[in-house]
Amino acid sequence: MRPSMTGLEISRRRQESIEFQSPFPSRSCFRSRSLMASAASAPSRAEVLSLFRSLLRTATKFTDYNVREYVRRRTIDGFRENWGLSDPSSIASAFADGRNQLEVAKRQVVVYSLYAPKIKNVMEIRSG
Amino acid sequence: MAAAKHLSLLRRAIPAGRFLSTATAAVVDPPPPMVVEDDVISMKGVRISGRPLYLDMQATSPVDPRVLDAMLPFYLSRYGNPHSRTHFYGWESDAAVETARAQVAALVGANPKEIFFTSGATESNNISVKGVMHFYRDKKRHVVTTQTEHKCVLDSCRHLQQEGFDVTYLPVRPDGLVDLDRLAASIRPDTGLVSVMAVNNEIGVVQPLEEIGRICKEKGVPFHTDAAQALGKIPVDVEKMGIGLMSLSGHKIYGPKGVGALYLRRRPRVRVEPQMSGGGQERGIRSGTVPTPLVVGMGAACEIAMKEMEYDGRRIAALQERLLNGIRSRLDGVVINGSVEHRYAGNLNLSFAYVEGESLLMGLKEVAVSSGSACTSASLEPSYVLRALGVDEDMAHTSIRFGIGRFTTEAEIDRAIELTVNQVEKLREMSPLYEMVKEGIDIKSIQWAQH
Numbered sequence: 001m002r003p004s005m006t007g008l009e010i011s012r013r014r015q016e017s018i019e020f021q022s023p024f025p026s027r028s029c030f031r032s033r034s035l036m037a038s039a040a041s042a043p044s045r046a047e048v049l050s051l052f053r054s055l056l057r058t059a060t061k062f063t064d065y066n067v068r069e070y071v072r073r074r075t076i077d078g079f080r081e082n083w084g085l086s087d088p089s090s091i092a093s094a095f096a097d098g099r100n101q102l103e104v105a106k107r108q109v110v111v112y113s114l115y116a117p118k119i120k121n122v123m124e125i126r127s128g
Numbered sequence: 129m130a131a132a133k134h135l136s137l138l139r140r141a142i143p144a145g146r147f148l149s150t151a152t153a154a155v156v157d158p159p160p161p162m163v164v165e166d167d168v169i170s171m172k173g174v175r176i177s178g179r180p181l182y183l184d185m186q187a188t189s190p191v192d193p194r195v196l197d198a199m200l201p202f203y204l205s206r207y208g209n210p211h212s213r214t215h216f217y218g219w220e221s222d223a224a225v226e227t228a229r230a231q232v233a234a235l236v237g238a239n240p241k242e243i244f245f246t247s248g249a250t251e252s253n254n255i256s257v258k259g260v261m262h263f264y265r266d267k268k269r270h271v272v273t274t275q276t277e278h279k280c281v282l283d284s285c286r287h288l289q290q291e292g293f294d295v296t297y298l299p300v301r302p303d304g305l306v307d308l309d310r311l312a313a314s315i316r317p318d319t320g321l322v323s324v325m326a327v328n329n330e331i332g333v334v335q336p337l338e339e340i341g342r343i344c345k346e347k348g349v350p351f352h353t354d355a356a357q358a359l360g361k362i363p364v365d366v367e368k369m370g371i372g373l374m375s376l377s378g379h380k381i382y383g384p385k386g387v388g389a390l391y392l393r394r395r396p397r398v399r400v401e402p403q404m405s406g407g408g409q410e411r412g413i414r415s416g417t418v419p420t421p422l423v424v425g426m427g428a429a430c431e432i433a434m435k436e437m438e439y440d441g442r443r444i445a446a447l448q449e450r451l452l453n454g455i456r457s458r459l460d461g462v463v464i465n466g467s468v469e470h471r472y473a474g475n476l477n478l479s480f481a482y483v484e485g486e487s488l489l490m491g492l493k494e495v496a497v498s499s500g501s502a503c504t505s506a507s508l509e510p511s512y513v514l515r516a517l518g519v520d521e522d523m524a525h526t527s528i529r530f531g532i533g534r535f536t537t538e539a540e541i542d543r544a545i546e547l548t549v550n551q552v553e554k555l556r557e558m559s560p561l562y563e564m565v566k567e568g569i570d571i572k573s574i575q576w577a578q579h
Contacts, residue, residue, distance in 0.1 A: 066182070066535035067193055073537075077439070101194075108193040111200070119169055122178040122494050123540060 042088040043095040051098050052079055058102065061109045063116035065123050071105060180496040181540045185380075185531030186329045186357060186475055187498055191425070192382040192534070198428035199384065202421035210418050211409060221420045228427025232389050235430040236355075236374065237365040241394065244410045245423050248388035249356035250280040251403070252375035255390055255414065256352045257284035259400030260321050260373065261293055268320025270294045274306050275516040276333075277325055278354055285323075302518050303467035304333035311340065315347045321373075322351050326358035330513040330529060331466030332475025334362060341370025350398050356380050356388070360433030361441070361472055366391060372398045378422065382534060383429030387422035390414070440534050445473040447532045447541050452476065454545035459552055465519060465527055476530040482562040483555045485525035491551035495544050498529045 043051075052075065059071035085091055163170040168177055182190070202224065208217025210225045226240070233240040246252045261271060273285055275297045285295045296314045300306050306324055315322065322344050327334050337353060344351035350372035358364055360381040366374065374391035378384055392398050392413065406415025433440075456462055461481035480488065489499055510524030519527075530544065556562040561571060 066190065066537070069537045070535050071193075074439075104194055104197045108197055111196065112193070117179060120178045121181065122176070123181055123537075123543065125178045 042091045048095065051095065051102065054102055055098070055105065058105045058109060061113075063113050065121040067108075067112065174490075174493050176493050178494075180494050181543060182496045183530050183532065183536065183540070183544055184496050184498050185533035185536075186332075186529065187531070188379045188385065189382045189533055190535060191379075191384055192429060192432060194432055195383055195425045195428045199421045199425040202424055206420075208420070210420055211407075224420055224424050225418055228423045228430075231427035231431045232376065235360060235364075235434050236376075236391060237367055238391055239394065242366075242391055244390045244392060244413045245418050245426075246388050246390050246414050247386060248379075249278075249354060249375040249377035250388075251414075252377075252388050252390040253278065253280045253354055254284050255400055255403050256373045256375060257281060257321065257323060258288065259403060260350060260352070260398065261288055262401040263399045264320045268318050270296070270316050270319040271321050271323065272296045272298065272311065272314050272319055272349075273323040274298045274300055274325070276300050276304065276328055276331075276513045277323065278329060278356075281323055281325070281354060300516055303470075304328060304331050304465075304517055305467055305470060306335055306340070308336065308339055308343065312343050312347075315343070315349055319347070319349050322349050323353070324351075325354040325356075326364065327355070327362065327472045327475070328466070328513065329357050329475075330511060331477045331517070332357075332472045333466040334358070334470045334472055336470070337364075337369040337371070341368075344372070345370045350393075357472070357475075360430065360437060361474065363437070366393065373400075378426040378429060381426075381429045381433050384422050384425040387419060387426045389426065436534065441473070444532050444534075444536075447536055447538065448473045448476055450538065451530060451532070451541050451545060454542065455548060458545075458549045463523060465514060465517060474532045476532070477527055478530070479519065479523040479527040480552050481523065481526070482559050482565060483526045483552055484559075485527070487555055488526060488528065488551055491554070492528075492547055495547055497544075498531070499527060 055075040056072060059068055059075065062068040062071060082094065085094065168175050169179075202221070206217070206220055206224070208215070208219075208221040210218060210221040212218025212221070225245075229240045229243050229245070233243050246255065257271065261268065269292075271285055271288060271293060273281060273295065282297075285297075289295050298306055298310055298314060311322070311324075322340070324335050324337075324340055326337055335353075341351050351370055352373040352375075353369075353371055354375045355364055356375060356377035357380055359376050364371075364374075371391070372393045376389040376391065378387040378389075390413070392400065400413065402413055402415065404415045409415050409418060452464075455478070459480070463479045463481065465477040465479055485499060489497075510519075510521055511527075514524040514527060528548070532541070564574075565571060
């Protein structure tokens with residue numbers, strides 16, 4: 001159980017939260033925009049880390065070698081790129097975007113696994 | 129009497145003009161399907177242990193999962209025809225098409241009203257070349273293009289020649305770039321179109337579009353460019369480059385196959401004669417139902433490309449360096465076809481000296497690459513693009529085109545280097561020509577004895 005924190009510490013933690021740009025751009029106009037409104041408050045560090053971990057976990061589930069590697073790489077590079085974002089509204093919109101993209105990735109994991117080819121990619125076969 | 133009846137029955141059963149032969153008719157068997165046993169694929173006489181790693185991005189690119197996600201709803205529940213004005217299905221489909229149009233327009237700096245969806249860059253090229261010249265056929269009888277254009281442009285020009293138009297096929301310099309002075313000199317008062325592709329699909333050379341656009345604007349000639357390989361990879365701006373018509377392709381930017389777009393400038397207006405007659409869809413430029421899922425996919429791909437262009441560009445340039453250094457550090461006699469400075473990084477066309485092309489490809493079956501020559505087809509002619517560059521026949525035969533893309537990994541590049549270097553070394557070891565070269569004999573000076 002953590003000792004109680006002062007208000008100053010809480011706001012400092014918020015400032016330190018890992019900023020990121022979503023690796024996936026926003027979806028087409030048919031996606032509801034309500035997510036933007038609900039994300040008006042900046043996400044906490046824990047939420048951001050949780051999103052990062054979810055994206056990486058989802059990446060490992062792809063059956064296609066190239067897509068798997070791309071999602072993993074783009075997530076890490078995307079989060080690293082936006083380490084320095086400080087404006088709370090851009091953090092919030094990026095977080096909402098990231099959450100949208102996590103949903104896209106989860107759906108696509110299912111689609112790719114339904115049609116996975118029976119033969120593996122040569123990169124996945126351990127060669128002598 | 130009975131025999132005659134039988135004969136007449138027989139005659140009716142057999143189509144007129146055919147006689148009954150006792151030999152069994154030659155049945156053409158369909159090609160044997162792919163055989164998979166114990167995780168080894170056997171196809172066309174080749175056995176490979178798994179799906180090859182893909183390094184042929186100029187031929188086509190894999191569909192990005194984000195694009196697929198945008199497309200699927202339009203195959204499942206939102207299946208309306210965008211031209212249906214009377215119900216919700218049509219309205220939502222139309223809204224999706226217009227969104228996609230705006231996404232494509234944003235990538236090239238155009239107005240959405242200037243984008244028309246077609247079935248691909250080939251159709252867009254046809255509309256551009258034949259459509260423009262047919263529209264202005266009374267006043268304009270001349271077309272200027274280059275020798276390294278895509279087959280669809282060259283074939284359209286040949287078609288125009290048969291109709292009586294004049295076509296100038298400009299030669300290119302050995303580095304693949306077009307000579308701007310020759311271009312300016314070849315434009316006549318009756319020139320109706322100048323067509324130069326932005327990025328060449330075989331050698332990856334990037335033409336100086338801004339300069340060409342400026343020349344065409346001065347002379348008042350519409351400038352058409354085939355930007356199928358350039359879209360989403362290098363920044364394309366129709367205003368800065370003075371482009372009048374542009375052909376775009378969906379499946380080269382991680383979008384679906386079967387869709388493309390045509391950019392037609394509105395100010396000053398470029399008019400074309402439509403090649404597809406029908407209900408006047410796409411403002412009469414291209415009739416036919418607009419395929420909503422494909423168009424939505426192309427729009428999504430363009431939006432993604434706009435956001436990822438810088439990241440992908442950096443990454444692909446680094447991968448190209450890695451590939452080139454990896455091969456060059458272990459092999460000599462490696463020549464890059466086309467200019468090194470004015471090149472799109474994702475296209476690397478290499479020729480390996482003293483190696484026979486067909487055998488090189490046979491050994492590279494675990495890497496999906498393309499060759500510069502047509503030696504995989506029936507004719508043994510080297511590619512016309514390499515011939516236009518002035519590459520020797522033997523070097524043209526051994527050219528390999530590596531295509532690097534958004535999804536290519538470092539591990540794939542390393543594996544490709546391994547496989548290529550091993551195969552080339554193996555072939556050179558067997559090659560008597562290479563032995564002579566190593567001893568210092570100049571091959572070109574050899575007098576081959578005739579028996």
